[in-house]
Amino acid sequence: MKFKNWIKTIIFYEILVGMxxxxxxxxxxxxxTLQYPHEKRSLPDSYRGMLSLLRYDDGTEKCVGCDLCExxxxxxxxxxxxxxVPGEPTKRYAKEYYMDMTRCLFCGLCVDxxxxxxxxxxxxxEWAVYDKRQLYLNKEQLLAIGDRAFPVREKxxxxxHPNVAFFNVAFTHLPPKSS
Amino acid sequence: xxxxxxxxxxxxxxxxxxxGVVLLTxxxxxxxxxxxxxxxxxxxxPMEVGxxxxxxxxxxGLKLFFKExxxxxxxxxxxxxxxxxxxLVPALIGFAVIPFGPDMTVEVFGVQFxxxxxxxxxxxxxxxxxxxxxxxxxxxxxxWASNSKYSLLGGLRSAAQVISYELNVGLAxxxxxxxxxxxxLVKITEAQTGWFWNWFIFAPxxxxxxxxxxxxxxxxxxxxxxxxxxxxxxxxLVAGFFTEYSGMRFAFFFLxxxxxxxxxxxxxxxxxxxxxxAPAPFLQFHGSLAHLLWLSGTIWFAxxxxxxxxxxxxxxxxxxxxxxxxxxxxxWKVMLPIALGNILITSIAAYLFPRx
Numbered sequence: 001m002k003f004k005n006w007i008k009t010i011i012f013y014e015i016l017v018g019m020x021x022x023x024x025x026x027x028x029x030x031x032x033t034l035q036y037p038h039e040k041r042s043l044p045d046s047y048r049g050m051l052s053l054l055r056y057d058d059g060t061e062k063c064v065g066c067d068l069c070e071x072x073x074x075x076x077x078x079x080x081x082x083x084x085v086p087g088e089p090t091k092r093y094a095k096e097y098y099m100d101m102t103r104c105l106f107c108g109l110c111v112d113x114x115x116x117x118x119x120x121x122x123x124x125x126e127w128a129v130y131d132k133r134q135l136y137l138n139k140e141q142l143l144a145i146g147d148r149a150f151p152v153r154e155k156x157x158x159x160x161h162p163n164v165a166f167f168n169v170a171f172t173h174l175p176p177k178s179s
Numbered sequence: 180x181x182x183x184x185x186x187x188x189x190x191x192x193x194x195x196x197x198x199g200v201v202l203l204t205x206x207x208x209x210x211x212x213x214x215x216x217x218x219x220x221x222x223x224x225p226m227e228v229g230x231x232x233x234x235x236x237x238x239x240g241l242k243l244f245f246k247e248x249x250x251x252x253x254x255x256x257x258x259x260x261x262x263x264x265x266x267l268v269p270a271l272i273g274f275a276v277i278p279f280g281p282d283m284t285v286e287v288f289g290v291q292f293x294x295x296x297x298x299x300x301x302x303x304x305x306x307x308x309x310x311x312x313x314x315x316x317x318x319x320x321x322x323w324a325s326n327s328k329y330s331l332l333g334g335l336r337s338a339a340q341v342i343s344y345e346l347n348v349g350l351a352x353x354x355x356x357x358x359x360x361x362x363x364l365v366k367i368t369e370a371q372t373g374w375f376w377n378w379f380i381f382a383p384x385x386x387x388x389x390x391x392x393x394x395x396x397x398x399x400x401x402x403x404x405x406x407x408x409x410x411x412x413x414x415x416l417v418a419g420f421f422t423e424y425s426g427m428r429f430a431f432f433f434l435x436x437x438x439x440x441x442x443x444x445x446x447x448x449x450x451x452x453x454x455x456x457a458p459a460p461f462l463q464f465h466g467s468l469a470h471l472l473w474l475s476g477t478i479w480f481a482x483x484x485x486x487x488x489x490x491x492x493x494x495x496x497x498x499x500x501x502x503x504x505x506x507x508x509x510x511w512k513v514m515l516p517i518a519l520g521n522i523l524i525t526s527i528a529a530y531l532f533p534r535x
Contacts, residue, residue, distance in 0.1 A: 018497040022219040033223045 052146035062118035072113035122149035263431030266317025333419025337410030368454030
């Protein structure tokens with residue numbers, strides 16, 4: 001046993017084993033590298049990327065200006081300035097909507113908090129910019145992100161199903177009751 | 180008069196060709212090292228410049244050429260500029276005595292001319308050892324002149340390491356010199372003609388395999404390559420002795436390191452693996468193709484040199500860096516006794532069974 005160990009020492013046995021391992025990797029060359037800008041990794045289904053504001057299929061904004069997202073956000077990314085829809089006193093909307101994406105930690109709590117599903121998380125992640133002020137997004141930019149990320153839009157809530165609960169709706173859009 | 184002119188012209192052409200080949204090999208090595216290391220570590224290596232990154236050395240060279248040349252405040256400007264040259268010139272000058280191919284003589288305009296060795300001086304190997312020692316000055320002066328603690332520490336480490344391992348290189352070579360009976364690399368190579376058991380690594384009466392291993396390990400240490408790259412240990416000393424260097428001066432140090440690698444590989448191939456000799460005589464061009472002997476000879480030499488260069492990359496991909504006390508203990512307490520014992524046994528064997 002001692003002799004065996006001595007032989008192993010003088011022929012650098014451990015080093016030879018290591019060199020065999022590296023040579024094996026060289027001969028069975030199977031890189032795990034992804035050439036990132038040229039080829040991209042497939043994202044998991046529940047990937048939480050850039051935030052966006054959504055619209056209904058008729059082009060009106062979903063957001064009702066309730067401020068729940070602002071309350072839910074743990075890092076105070078969101079700033080909502082709510083206002084009445086002009087001419088429709090029962091209906092509110094977000095007059096201004098800002099997101100400071102430099103602080104966002106993509107937890108998705110705002111999306112969970114939204115009662116009308118007006119917020120969505122896209123699968124975009126390439127948002128490196130040269131000036132970090134470009135990451136302070138306003139409502140138009142957020143809506144634009146939503147437009148390009150979610151081409152299939154929902155119908156208005158009141159038109160989705162006869163029994164769906166809805167609020168903040170001016171009743172002129174309702175179909176006339178049959179009874 | 181014409182004869183002298185022709186002689187000078189031939190020598191200059193030869194020098195230019197050898198320098199060109201060496202620098203091209205350095206260029207190729209920078210790419211090959213990154214690629215081989217990448218492949219061994221399941222990466223791809225450089226892939227962006229050109230197809231599969233083959234133009235990466237050109238891009239690196241251009242980048243280094245256009246970089247700002249900074250001399251740090253408080254640096255000794257003269258020595259700071261001298262050090263890269265002192266490191267590079269000895270590394271390149273050693274190629275003057277390397278036999279790249281068969282020892283043949285060509286007559287050009289009435290001048291005897293040996294195309295595959297620039298000059299066959301009778302103390303060739305001593306000449307190389309002497310000049311590689313001067314290379315250590317470049318490193319230590321560069322470290323000292325930079326006026327930076329990392330550079331100084333790197334330079335000191337490098338000097339201590341180069342000196343202690345150069346001793347082992349010298350002693351490992353002695354066994355071969357005893358068997359060959361000459362210091363000229365051309366004569367040493369010629370003493371190994373024939374089958375591969377005539378190579379000094381296997382040669383009777385006493386195989387120089389121990390000397391070979393000592394030489395390889397010491398050569399890796401002497402060229403400051405991993406696992407002995409303490410002078411430029413980036414995790415401890417930023418970049419060691421060339422921390423403060425940039426642009427072309429950095430490129431000179433870089434070239435010197437790679438030229439040294441090629442030089443020690445050439446010496447190893449010439450001394451231990453029979454230089455331009457093939458493992459078996461029938462693997463050279465012979466018979467009716469004997470006039471092409473130089474071609475197969477240079478190819479065999481290149482194969483051996485590239486095997487050693489690959490070994491350098493292979494070791495680098497495999498081994499972690501040694502601690503400094505381990506390095507010194509290994510050099511003085513393990514390598515040196517083995518080399519001395521090898522000399523003793525080889526000299527006894529060479530006395531009892533002299534090579535005919």
